[in-house]
Amino acid sequence: MRQSFIAGNWKMHKTPAEAVALAEELKKGLSDCKHKLLIAPSFTALDAVSKVVKGSNILLGAQNMATVEEGAHTGETSVLMLKAIGVDVVILGHSERRHVYGETDEMINTKVKLALEHGFEVILCVGETLEEREAGNAEKVVKTQTESGLKDVTEAQLEKVTIAYEPVWAIGTGKTATPEDADQIHKVTRDTVKNLYSDAAAEKMIIQYGGSVKPNNAAQLMSMENIDGALVGGASLKADLFLPIAEYDK
Ligand code: PEP
Numbered sequence: 001m002r003q004s005f006i007a008g009n010w011k012m013h014k015t016p017a018e019a020v021a022l023a024e025e026l027k028k029g030l031s032d033c034k035h036k037l038l039i040a041p042s043f044t045a046l047d048a049v050s051k052v053v054k055g056s057n058i059l060l061g062a063q064n065m066a067t068v069e070e071g072a073h074t075g076e077t078s079v080l081m082l083k084a085i086g087v088d089v090v091i092l093g094h095s096e097r098r099h100v101y102g103e104t105d106e107m108i109n110t111k112v113k114l115a116l117e118h119g120f121e122v123i124l125c126v127g128e129t130l131e132e133r134e135a136g137n138a139e140k141v142v143k144t145q146t147e148s149g150l151k152d153v154t155e156a157q158l159e160k161v162t163i164a165y166e167p168v169w170a171i172g173t174g175k176t177a178t179p180e181d182a183d184q185i186h187k188v189t190r191d192t193v194k195n196l197y198s199d200a201a202a203e204k205m206i207i208q209y210g211g212s213v214k215p216n217n218a219a220q221l222m223s224m225e226n227i228d229g230a231l232v233g234g235a236s237l238k239a240d241l242f243l244p245i246a247e248y249d250k
Contacts, residue, residue: 010042023053038088062087083118093145126145127211171211179220
């Protein structure tokens with residue numbers, strides 16, 4: 001039985017003081033939560049939020065990371081810097097990184113391997129655009145992104161990888177994939193892991209769904225066989241929305 005994993009991606013929202021206040025509220029509200037939990041504040045709030053969640057049942061996530069450890073990379077954040085402030089998990093390949101900032105499958109794979117080498121957990125995001133879905137290519141795109149993202153990742157390292165299926169057309173739009181459609185792509189993703197590694201690796205792989213997850217649709221999505229949690233954007237910014245999602249019951 002896979003443990004459900006609920007993650008909040010705060011994107012480019014909240015000052016450090018606002019982020020600390022939300023983290024405090026979530027820590028209090030989720031102290032008895034049975035699911036695995038993560039919050040990913042922006043870089044400027046990571047250090048302050050790290051101090052709040054330390055020792056709690058909430059993991060700390062970064063929303064991105066550079067492809068190299070250090071050097072002349074203005075504006076980037078290194079794996080070593082994230083390590084130094086107690087980050088546990090790095091979200092990589094988010095659709096905004098892929099489609100707004102032009103990150104390629106190769107760059108994402110480099111980051112995945114670097115994060116794993118440094119002992120981080122990784123959430124690898126995959127998902128098709130509306131154009132790709134309408135052209136009938138959703139499964140192919142997700143399969144390719146999964147294979148490329150995991151290239152040269154060993155089966156032992158895979159224990160620290162979660163995959164988030166996030167159809168780009170459902171992110172921040174209020175549109176959600178139907179539970180059945182989402183489950184179908186999750187199944188394709190799980191089969192891809194099976195072909196790359198083994199039955200056991202596929203069975204263990206936590207695959208989150210992301211794309212306009214809200215309190216009123218979380219439990220239904222999570223009840224599907226291959227959906228093992230959620231990566232939540234907009235609804236993770238308010239405790240009264242995130243708490244009921246994180247505490248959903250199948
Ligand atoms: C996301 O950014 O990963 C996301 C799923 O956003 P939203 O929940 O707002 O659609």
